[in-house]
Amino acid sequence: MKNVRFVLAILFAWFLAVFLTTCGGSSGGGGGIPPSGTTGVEPFTEDSKFSEVHETENITLDDGRVVEAAKDEILIFAKEDITSEEVNTLKAWVEKLGGIIIGSLTEMRTIQVRIPSTTKETDFISQIKSVSGVAHSGVNLVVKLTDDNLTGYERFLKNVKNYGLKVLRAVIPKAVAYPDFEGNYWIEHIKANEAWEITTGSESDDAIIGIVDTGIMKDQNVLSESRIKRYDYAGNPIEDDDTKDLSDHGMWVTSFAAGYIDESNKVRGVAWKNHVIMADVGNLEQIYIIFKKMTITETLTGIKTAITKGAKIVNISIGAGGIGCSTSSQKRINALLDFRKYITPAVAAAKKNNCLLIFAAGNECEKTDDTLLPSDYNAPEDEKDSWKTHALRVAATDINKKDVQDSILWDLITLWGSNMGKAVDIASPGNNIGWGNGTGSGTSYAAPLVTGTAALLKSINTTLSAPEIRYILLDSADPVVVPSTEALNQGNTKPEPNLFLNAKKAVDNAKAVEGISLDVLDTVIISKDETKSVSFSVTIPPASVSSMDVLFLIDTTGSYYDDIDTLQSKATEIIHDLSTRGIDVQFGVASFADFPFYPYGDESSGDRAFYLNQAITDNIDAVKAAINQLDNPLHYGADWPESQLEALYQAATGSGRDLNNDGDFDDLGEVNPINIGWRTASLKVIVLATDAPFHDPEKEVYYGPTFSQVIDALNAKGIIVIGLDSGDTQGDLQRIVDATKGSLFALSSNSSEIAEAIIEGIEEALAEVTLSVERISGGEWIFAINPDKYSGVKPGETRTFTVTLNGIKNKGVSTLTYDVYLWIKADSGLLKRVRIPIAVLGS
Structure with missing residues (x-):
């Protein structure tokens, strides 16, 4: 009977989709759009928000790509230190070009504009993006989920209970007891069972996981109800049934990151105790109602919701729409660049809120995704560099630790393939993996394994900042990813990333850092081009290192x-x-x-x-x-x-x-x-x-x-x-x-004499050390560190470093806050962590 209802639901959804398309696109609420002929809403106010998307249309971009986006709408991405004067100039330009501001998101410095139906989006964009204070501009893209693109019915079949299938079940040393289920090889691959010997997570408010995805129904059975809070993408609590999509994508992502049930249905994800904030960007309230397409504005708002509700690690298994494995490589790369460009404001916002964003790399078979952001992206370098301190992009591997290229019919038809390249940071299992109720595939499910592991690190040591967690995850990773045939065909003989998630080593390293003090200095209030100096001292312990x-x-x-x-x-x-x-x-x-x-x-x-x-x-x-x-x-x-x-x-x-x-x-x-x-x-x-x-x-x-x-x-x-x-x-x-x-x-x-020589050699290494400072994040604010190092420092001796900061931000529409994180090392041994808070006051 369930199968019959499911098929009927899909048929009804298809019928409704055809009907709506015939009548002019997806429907949606008004969201406070001003009437035609007005100057629009004021951007970047305290309570500003985006308007809902009314309709979508296909738009041809300059490179020939045809993308689906909000109809008659463009987005303007401002620099985060845009001044009040620049905002006024920008408003005047929007009005001059015939546009109306219909929404904005202050935290993301993004403005939503309705343009005349007679104006091409690309023409409006080409004129507005050169206005002072603008980083770039683009259409309000429809985005997609980054699983393996199975249809709802195929996903339903995968969701049925296991019937003894063993094909991908690995033999794993049971360091921590857990149930046997299909697709559990990821546990051994990332050494999660060994990590669980040390921690299975924490209920701390400092270690909350955010999931920006399609929703989870109230009667979900993948984690206890007390561990999850559900919101729509705008931050309104959902008390009854959450929205969901036909493939239960949000439930699957949540299950891999934080699933844990130990009753008749056994569920295991990575972080068993951490609380979850679900920010639903799917908007499908019942299975019988057509899925409302996700756009950039909803995704940005959903990320904002997850951050403001307290999440410290946020999973985003959403990616660029309109491309696939059959798309040309250059168009795939352009689409990936565009998506990252549009999402960069969220990464910059994460930086200001000490939050780590974890993205699925995508499933479009692109193995040379090597450029992080396009050359025409006019944002300051520090905003671009947020990707290198407060975000991770995750590729997917298979049971052989090879980057995924999934084909059928003797490789004649490619189903999907994990994106790889220098713009991707780390890989984890993502092909036919399970959490206790069938298996699924896609970078969508590789990413939450990294998200859950990051939450374990935060659980062990709540003082760890987002860039420190990122640093430890990458430093702990295994260099074991093997390229797929498609990667070799694209010339990627040594895969990027050549790093594979190691949860056990990452947890070990987080625990080792736990005993290293974090010194928080006084907040430095600084203006553009101003220099200020702060100092801190370090004393070598009796044993030189810990x-x-x-x-x-x-x-x-x-x-x-x-x-x-x-x-x-x-x-x-x-x-x-x-x-x-x-x-x-x-x-x-x-x-x-x-x-x-x-x-x-x-x-x-x-x-x-x-x-x-x-x-x-x-x-x-x-x-x-x-x-x-x-x-x-x-x-x-x-x-x-x-x-x-x-x-x-x-x-x-x-x-x-x-x-x-x-x-x-x-x-x-x-x-x-x-x-x-x-x-x-x-x-x-x-x-x-x-x-x-x-x-x-x-x-x-x-x-x-x-x-x-x-x-x-x-x-x-x-x-x-x-x-x-x-x-x-x-x-x-x-x-x-x-x-x-x-x-x-x-x-x-x-x-x-080997014993004496080894002991003497170690004693010599510990007798004198070189003190140096490693920049973990915020290096763009540092003009100089004086001195850059001290040599020949003995146990018990104290040395002082002076950090000269240079103001790089204008006095913008609101106060901006940042952090510089430094690690002070005795040779390679970590002695002290230092945080320097920075504030740039608003106008």
């Missing part, structure tokens, strides 16, 4: 057999000594021989350029076990030099090595990408033990990185290298040690 990661990187070729024996016998002593210094120390084990090709190494001996025997961990028994297996077996390394440079590079980056650039890491000698486990806040040390010189591709035919590339990678991560030379490395080890502020120890042929 946490340290040590990676043992060991030569495992035959000549090093007795050195390995010595390390194995001394491992307990070394680890115990370093673990009892009042520092949170974790260890890892890696090794190397050489590439398994003549004349460098031997395939039959198991030679490799790099092995990760044990990622950095607090499990001491696992570390000792890995050390004890270093010579099981020993490797060959046919010639004298070895692959130390490749091993160091992989230890620093974990990025893998695709020798033939075919997009995979399966060929002989290739190094798989892998997360080494470095913690964001820790001092990072590699103990490199070898008795041979280094292969150098600048002096011979050889694979892998140069000395300069390795040194750059080590310094970018802040890694100190302690060298143990028990043979003759011919100055190669000294070169690395000197470039990373490490120390070199010459050992006897069997490394009998």
